[in-house]
Amino acid sequence: MRDSVGAVARKQLPLRPAGPDTVAALLDWYDRERRDLPWRMRRGRRADPYKVWLSEIMLQQTTVKAVIPFYEKFLLRWPTVEALAAADLDDVLAAWAGLGYYSRARNLHKCAQVVVAEHGGRFPRTEAELGTLPGIGPYTAAAVAAIAFGEAATPVDGNIERVVSRLFAVRRPLPAAKREIKRLAESLTPQRRAGDFAQAMMDLGATVCSPKRPSCLVCPLQQDCHAHALGIEAQLPVKLARAERPVRFGTAFLALREDGHVLVRKRREAGLLGGMLEIPSTDWGDDWLQADLALVQQPVRADWWAVPGVVSHTFTHFRLELQLFRAIVPVDTSMTFWASPERCRWVPRHELSNAALPSVMKKAIAHALREH
DNA sequence: GACACGTGGAG
DNA sequence: TCTCCAAGTGT
Incomplete structure (x- = not known):
């Protein structure tokens, strides 16, 4: 009953495009609901680039729950990028066993060696430089630049794709819509707190703006969401069917x-x-x-x-x-x-x-x- | 753009 | 059982 009423009401609400107020609402929500994760510093503190990088590599296509024990194990055994660079690759692979996508472990090790050999053990501070390192693609370069160094970069992962496609009611199917979604996400990225903004978008996607049945009733962006206004949030983003598995x-x-x-x-x-x-x-x-x-x-x-x-x-x-x-x-x-x-x-x-x-x-x- | 590349949990 | 999918990258 409530649903049908809500559906009618929200269809009549004139919606403005998401903008600075949307970002402010999101950051407020993040300050209240932020998850405590091992690689996160307290609010306002800048996280250790090594920890941010390590966690971001592990989190590629991998759930937080699966990553945490591996992250703790790696940090205990190799507390610094120098330690990791000096490690035997076979030991890194053995420690990675069970986490999947093993080229990540090779590139992790290689990247540590490049950071030590060519950057004096300090991670480069810009998205552009980070993106040249092994295992760091467009997403991770932007994520590390924003979270560890405060650059106004815009990482776009699966969560952010979903949140943005709903917020702006992007109906073009993925992956063709990637460029459009990236542009829209950039249009929201604040100069201050870009790292918090990225993490807030990802947290929102992981907990509220979920793939199947999003919890729009508790969503801080409900008033700004065009997909919700149209009642099509559960249908977005549109993805092309995958090929059959032999x-x-x-x-x-x-x-x-x-x-x-x-x-x-x-x-x-x-x-x-x-x-x-x-x-x-x-x-x-x-x-x-x-x-x-x-x-x-x-x-x-x-x-x-x-x-x-x-x-x-x-x-x-x-x-x-x-x-x-x-x-x-x-x-x-x-x-x-x-x-x-x-x-x-x-x-x-x-x-x-x-x-x-x-x-x-x-x-x-x-x-x-x-x-x- | 398309495809190779792991795993475990959720629905 | 089975599909989808999770903080993507490299080729």
Whole structure:
């Protein structure tokens, strides 16, 4: 009842374009409702650029909840950009294991080294310079410039895209609308408190202006929102449908040595799960390999047992179905030609939890080691 | 512009 | 079960 009344009323309200009053309302809301996050300083304090940068890299396409434990772990282990630059890349990858998008970890490490080697350990202070560093794109350059250095830069992430597209009732579908949304966001960016403005927009998108059922009743920008006035807020932003996800199939081998070591292999540096560890497996193809053909690629000569069941894992652009083979082998076992011996190594079973194993591999290993 | 690139939680 | 999506970047 209240909804229908509200819908009628708000359609008759003449709306002005969002402007300085909108920004003021947003910043007031932010001062009241601001979330306490590990990388945020108290109100009015400028945050440590290293912490802002580290958190922003981790937050790329990743939820706050998932990031927090990783952020705490990294900061404890590498408290400064110098410490991170001096770290072994494999240690950084191992610490990143489970967070996904592993090229971020490589670029994080590379970026730290560039900051130390070419900038004396100080992050550049401008959006333009930040944008030249590895792993820092348009969003992150603007975010760090605004949040850490107070530059009036305008980061546009998924949250801000959503808030802006609703605020201005942008109906053009993404990604074609990106430029328009960026321009509109820039038109709101205040000279003072640009960092707070960006974080307020993102907080609003994360908590109030949510994708499915936005909480317009408690939104500080309700009076300024054209999508809400039109009753189309839940339909925005418009996104083009994604392509269907194909399925790929593979067979992986869990070799358990009699002294409790497991055979792992380092993946090549580029591409999917680049530089991370895996248990040796066949290529991932469009269909299952017959067991006898798969066994041709066994990493060590052994009496392989087909583990019942299949491990299924969904990546961004395909789903993987993994069949597992398991074998117990003597300590003097050597690699076969198929295993890329130079990339293989035996790891004590109890050290696997700290190794650079991506989630899909932890899942596969757990499945293969389970009692059946 | 299009596509590769992870993972886990929400609905 | 299944789709969507979360503080994007690199090619």
